[in-house]
Amino acid sequence: MKIERIWAMPNKNTFIVKPIKELLLEEVNKGIWIDPFANKK
Numbered sequence: 908m909k910i911e912r913i914w915a916m917p918n919k920n921t922f923i924v925k926p927i928k929e930l931l932l933e934e935v936n937k938g939i940w941i942d943p944f945a946n947k948k
Contacts, residue, residue, distance in 0.1 A: 920946045 913926040922928055922945055
């Protein structure tokens with residue numbers, strides 16, 4: 908397991924933040940992801 912600390916500009920649309928988007932694309936590869944607090948995504 909590799910743990911990194913990456914800074915990115917905060918955004919109210921959480922899944923648009925580049926490091927978060929990349930993490931989700933890497934880790935969530937099938938199924939449905941539901942987050943009621945994700946705003947537009």
